[in-house]
Amino acid sequence: MAFKAINPERNFWNRFLKENNGSFLQSFEWAEIKEKDGKKVWFFKDENEKGITTAQFLLIKDSFFYNRKEFFYIPFGPVFRNDLVKKEKLSDKIVEAVKGLANEERVVFLKIEPYFSGLSFEKPMGVIKELKRIQPKRTIFLDLEKGEDELLKSFHFRTRYNIRLGKRKGIKVLRTNKEGKDFNFYLDKFYSLLLKTSRRQKFNIYSKNYYQNILTAFDQDFQSELFLAEYKKNFIAGSIVVFWNKIGFYLHSGSDYFFRNLKAPFVLLWEEILEAKKKGCLYYDLWGIDEKRYPGITYFKKNFNGEEREYPEGADIIFDRKWYYLYKILKKVK
Known part of the structure; x- marks a missing residue:
């Protein structure tokens, strides 16, 4: 055929x-x-x-x-x-x-x-x-069949410390989707974080409508949610996560460098992982590593000690x- x-x-x-x-x-x-x-x-x-x-x-x-x-x-x-x-x-x-x-x-x-x-x-x-x-040519998968404590213990000690530090500092995480109240307001905050990150790390981003299209493509098979880290009414980190076929995907993310000492991205990613576990996901895909092109984000992801895979x-x-x-x-x- x-x-x-x-x-x-x-x-x-x-x-x-x-x-x-x-x-x-x-x-x-x-x-x-x-x-x-x-x-x-x-x-x-x-x-x-x-x-x-x-x-x-x-x-x-x-x-x-x-x-x-x-x-x-x-x-x-x-x-x-x-x-x-x-x-x-x-x-x-x-x-x-x-x-x-x-x-x-x-x-x-x-x-x-x-x-x-x-x-x-x-x-x-x-x-x-x-x-x-x-x-991405390479990525990192986290095994979500591990218990919450076992999973946390598998992270690098600095990662565990940063998660606890961010929580002690008062980082709160909210999540929303197209059905959520004030969705457009939160989308604007997320896009502002992407703009800051792209200027700082010198990479291109899509239009705001593109991210909105991902977040409004929500049904029984393909679910997408927006996660935001908040500190004293400031939104300082955010990411879009796609849930598909029992895998969570850390698709797009951004943060505010001014608040870097609060370690918000660590708290944010940990809360996303926990949400993926609640949804019955077996894995969490950190969506791409590349030491040469993206050394900072690659270092960040590697500290979660997942399994590296190459396509x-x-x-x-x-x-x-x-x-x-x-x-x-x-x-x-x-």
Whole structure:
């Protein structure tokens, strides 16, 4: 069989992902978030001779070079059936399925960043090792099946000290979602923290609407909440957490450097972990570490002493070599 573009029903699409440990970045809700952000999305699936789904992926059209050129992107996909043995046979099927659409949409290349190992592409098809990733290459997972005391004891002693210090100083944590009272007020406070953090650490952030879209994508499968640390009526740290398939994801965060001595991010993350446990999550994903690009936040996350995991290497499948060469230059400059 071959991958075909489909218009799936939400529950049907998400059920396959959840049964086969797929990422929330392949979810129906993530597709809606991207559409609200102005991106075009497509759903593809492959079936065997018996009509059973063997794999599926969400395809997103994104842009570069000041939005003048575009590329296709498969974030943490495709997702395979857990019992599928020869996954590599589907690799070239993905390219074949996307080729025609790539011509229609005039995209420069297809970027694939897999969540699972098993993909293997033929070199003559214009496949090269990926350049800079969009999603993190490495991350840290915390095991939430441990009891609360055991989990706390597993942290670095400085982390335990900072959590207790922040609480003694009077740090309070509140959480809200799209149904919460004064949601827009809290969203504004969070975005202000992101702006401060991005200026301090020199990284780009999205528009406020993008974070709002994540927080309003709330249903039985995909839940998102905003956590804020408060000190004497000042909001000094905040983060967006996504809950998906019994995993909590520490997706976006920011803090106010002026209040750094209060250790609010430590208290905040600990309260998020406890909330994830209450929701029945088995793991908490700290969502990306990189000592070279983000030394500060990586050091912070490593102090929680979780299990480090590395995702498989991705690939860029080139459709337009001239513009891809420009893309390479732009990535080297950044």
